[in-house]
Every structure is written in C-alpha cells, then in structure tokens.
Amino acid sequence: MKLSAVETAAMIVLMVEGDEVLNSDLVKQHGIKLTPRHRKNLNDLKLVETRPHGRTMVHVLTDKGWARLADEFREGVAASPGATGGALRSLAFGVARFMGRTDHRLGDLFQPEPPAEGPEGPGGVEGRVRGAYTELAREPGGWVSLTDLRRQLSELPRDAVDDALRSLNRQPDVVMVPEDNQKALRAEDREAALVISDQHKHYLAIGAR
CATH class of the missing domain: 1.10.10.10 (Winged helix-like DNA-binding domain superfamily/Winged helix DNA-binding domain)
Structure with a gap:
C-alpha cells in the first residue's frame, strides 16, 4: 500500500x-x-x-x-x-x-542518544534493568520473568521501567516473549506484563541465545 x-x-x-x-x-x-x-x-x-x-x-x-x-x-x-x-x-x-x-x-x-547517567545509576533506568537482569539470570541469555525483574526494581516508577523495557526490546541482544501457557500465569504475572504491539510480554532475555 x-x-x-x-x-x-x-x-x-x-x-x-x-x-x-x-x-x-x-x-x-x-x-x-x-x-x-x-x-x-x-x-x-x-x-x-x-x-x-x-x-x-x-x-x-x-x-x-x-x-x-x-x-x-x-x-x-x-x-x-x-x-x-x-x-x-x-x-x-x-x-x-x-x-x-x-x-x-x-x-x-540512525540510533538514539545513549542514556545519560542520572540518579538511577550509570546508563539510567536501562542500565538498572540490565543490572537487575544480570543478577536474576542463571546464565547469559537465560529467561527472567518480568515479575521478578519488577520486584528487583520496585523503587523505580513503573512508567520509567516500562519505557526502559520498550527501548531495550528494540536492541539486538534483547528478546521479550509472552508466557506460552496462559493458564499458568498468576495475577502478579499478568500485572507485571508489558504490552508491546497488543501482545503481553512476560519474560526477558539479554545476551547470546
């Protein structure tokens, strides 16, 4: 068209x-x-x-x-x-x-400006998300639930974490996927989900897969 x-x-x-x-x-x-x-x-x-x-x-x-x-x-x-x-x-x-x-x-x-360092630490909120992921993942590229990630970043505003996750999702080393078994989701998992293109994402992976 x-x-x-x-x-x-x-x-x-x-x-x-x-x-x-x-x-x-x-x-x-x-x-x-x-x-x-x-x-x-x-x-x-x-x-x-x-x-x-x-x-x-x-x-x-x-x-x-x-x-x-x-x-x-x-x-x-x-x-x-x-x-x-x-x-x-x-x-x-x-x-x-x-x-x-x-x-x-x-x-x-054409790439966005690198995030400025601020009170959230080096790399801003995106840096905090990557740091939290590294702490939670069992191995590079391992899946981490957004429920656990948000719990790790509970002191940050929800909107700031959402914006950082959406930005990260466009980076080549980041993958976000929904839960295959929707019946296995708890209420807190549904609440922690991030909506991208009308799809609810529940898991994050950063690094080689």
Whole structure:
C-alpha cells in the first residue's frame, strides 16, 4: 500500500530519532501533523507502534517500518512536490547508495542518544534493568520473568521501567516473549506484563541465545 507524504515524513523523523517520539513533538518540532487516518494507516500496516502517554501519544518505528523505509529509499520516497520534496528524494537515494556500497542498514546510521547517567545509576533506568537482569539470570541469555525483574526494581516508577523495557526490546541482544501457557500465569504475572504491539510480554532475555 502506498504511503502519503505525511506518513513517510513521520516515519523518517522516527527513523532519525531512533526512539519513541511524542506526537506533540512531531507537530511542534517537525511540523508534521498525523491525522487519525494517517496514524491508523501506519498502525494497521504495522509500520509504526503508537501508545498513550499522558495527554498525548508516543510513536515508534517497528522493525517492519525500518524495512519499509529501506525499500522506499531504494525505490523513491513519497514526498511533497517542489524543491524540498526533490531534495528529500535525492537524499534518500544517496542514503540507499551508501547502504548498498557499505552493506550498512538504516539502523546502523540512525540510533538514539545513549542514556545519560542520572540518579538511577550509570546508563539510567536501562542500565538498572540490565543490572537487575544480570543478577536474576542463571546464565547469559537465560529467561527472567518480568515479575521478578519488577520486584528487583520496585523503587523505580513503573512508567520509567516500562519505557526502559520498550527501548531495550528494540536492541539486538534483547528478546521479550509472552508466557506460552496462559493458564499458568498468576495475577502478579499478568500485572507485571508489558504490552508491546497488543501482545503481553512476560519474560526477558539479554545476551547470546
């Protein structure tokens, strides 16, 4: 399905940021207004994941979205007519040629800023999550339940841990999966689950598998 210029522009901003972007920031900082129709189209195509965040929403590019943009760059992005649109198409072709020459992916070029150190310790909340996982896992890449992980990080706000887990889930050494046997879940397991793309995740693994 062909994307509109607005939808493509929003995806490009999400790509450059390499992380979640507030809907309000898309408007204020980038001049991109995603209408409900645009947002629904991107969500239905599984190119962008959207979730509520306070009074606004946040958007993030999915793996399928990254792949779709790579295809768009090679074949010609949807852009508004005029000089700006022409420059964008030219830039996209240039990026595609660079990836072809160097065997790089878009994800290699555009990555989020590393988390700043704060009161949560080195690496911020993501660092705390990785540290808690290391303490709980029996071996590198072993499964750790989010119930145990949240218990280990009980002093941190739920929203902060959720945001860190969603960010980690997009990193190549991290895998999150649901419980296969839903009947085995306790109430606390269901409460500890993290919802990603309408699926409840219950276990985390970091490292070689």
